[in-house]
């Protein structure tokens with residue numbers, strides 16, 4: 001057995017690597033997720049559907065011209081996906097975003113989207129939250145997608161320009177107006193005529209992504225597409 005493998009096995013005994021979705025110990029050859037979790041994650045496969053059958057794409061109809069709308073996984077309460085997102089968002093496990101992004105990017109590339117985008121931009125986090133958490137959970141997903149798709153990404157292509165009030169007690173329209181005011185394109189020249197892929201960890205109402213897409217289109221982006229790790233679609 002070669003020394004690096006022995007060393008890895010020894011390190012594994014002392015610091016066992018666990019599956020990011022179920023916490024079971026990983027065996028050799030498993031990459032961040034155990035084989036059963038990887039096989040049983042609730043993949044949406046929306047990128048294999050015609051746009052008219054893609055429920056995520058349909059959500060933006062009549063609102064904004066979103067070129068492609070993809071989400072890797074279905075959000076399930078108390079399930080593996082919720083656990084993965086929790087690890088990413090609150091436990092500092094940015095590997096969750098990087099690994100899922102890389103796998104998803106490879107799948108999208110294999111499905112014919114390898115040259116579909118010019119630039120990947122994560123939805124920016126509020127400065128106060130960024131200071132608390134120390135990182136934007138959408139960055140690692142953008143980074144992983146960039147690796148898988150072979151496409152550049154940029155952390156600060158979009159900026160939040162003011163604080164937002166708590167979103168919980170607002171209705172949908174108020175929420176949209178609230179977030180619509182707070183994004184701006186950092187350098188319009190970088191997005192002009194570009195096919196942008198906006199990414200975030202989870203899509204709930206879609207209001208944040210809509211607001212980002214609106215400012216990108218206003219800044220002259222050729223097209224805007226979206227991809228998230230998970231969606232609360234049923």
Ligand SMILES: [Zn+2]
Pocket residue numbers: 019020021022023024033034035036037038
């Ligand atoms: Zn697992």
